[in-house]
Amino acid sequence: MLEKIRQDLSPTGATLVAVSKTKPEKAILALYEKGQLDFGENRVQEFTSKVESLPKDIRWHFIGHLQTNKVKYIAPSVYLIHSVDSFKLLREINKQAKKVDRIVNCLLQFKVAAEETKYGFDRSSAKAMLDNPAFSELKNIRILGVMGMATFTYDEVQVRREFRQLKSIFDRLKDNYFIEQEDFREISMGMSNDYSIALEEGSTMVRIGSLLFGSRR
Numbered sequence: 001m002l003e004k005i006r007q008d009l010s011p012t013g014a015t016l017v018a019v020s021k022t023k024p025e026k027a028i029l030a031l032y033e034k035g036q037l038d039f040g041e042n043r044v045q046e047f048t049s050k051v052e053s054l055p056k057d058i059r060w061h062f063i064g065h066l067q068t069n070k071v072k073y074i075a076p077s078v079y080l081i082h083s084v085d086s087f088k089l090l091r092e093i094n095k096q097a098k099k100v101d102r103i104v105n106c107l108l109q110f111k112v113a114a115e116e117t118k119y120g121f122d123r124s125s126a127k128a129m130l131d132n133p134a135f136s137e138l139k140n141i142r143i144l145g146v147m148g149m150a151t152f153t154y155d156e157v158q159v160r161r162e163f164r165q166l167k168s169i170f171d172r173l174k175d176n177y178f179i180e181q182e183d184f185r186e187i188s189m190g191m192s193n194d195y196s197i198a199l200e201e202g203s204t205m206v207r208i209g210s211l212l213f214g215s216r217r
């Protein structure tokens with residue numbers, strides 16, 4: 001399956017984040033040995049224990065909802081936090097990154113799905129944060145782009161519409177706030193079920209779990 005996904009990604013240049021949550025370390029190592037270096041986790045405790053015992057050149061992505069009181073545990077080692085969903089969280093990431101003398105890469109998570117429960121910014125809450133003078137004082141975080149999840153549905157038209165919405169949010173932010181920041185270029189969208197549509201709609205990073213590791217039940 002890794003080969004098939006790599007082939008699908010290759011013409012787009014998108015990055016594969018292998019979502020290894022709930023999966024044992026030996027399953028991660030099996031992919032690592034095939035050259036996979038980006039892995040995604042969504043629980044802080046599992047994240048830190050895997051970071052500690054697995055190879056040091058793995059790039060660990062945090063993709064789940066992150067509570068402010070747990071940022072300190074991942075700040076020393078995380079490569080990219082996909083799930084920044086509030087200004088409060090971003091300020092805490094900045095604070096903890098500063099303590100360990102790092103600049104932590106972040107994506108702003110946007111709510112584009114119809115489902116009520118998904119975390120994330122909408123256009124207006126993101127604008128309020130980015131326009132706040134306190135935002136530009138955060139020197140220990142770097143925003144590399146956006147992340148979003150489509151509704152869990154077989155309706156491909158709806159999924160495509162939601163990915164398109166995320167792409168348009170990215171474009172707007174790029175033009176209005178990040179035009180001079182070359183590394184603001186990531187659109188993290190697409191999972192096992194919908195990554196092909198996501199790639200067609202401009203994804204630069206797909207987060208794939210069950211297709212690589214088998215279903216989690």
Ligand SMILES: *Cc1c(COP(=O)(O)O)cnc(C)c1O
Pocket residue numbers: 019021042063064149191192193207208209210211
């Ligand atoms: C679990 C998870 C994924 C991967 O989902 P699959 O359907 O197993 O590919 C991607 N993104 C996030 C945020 C997740 O929590």
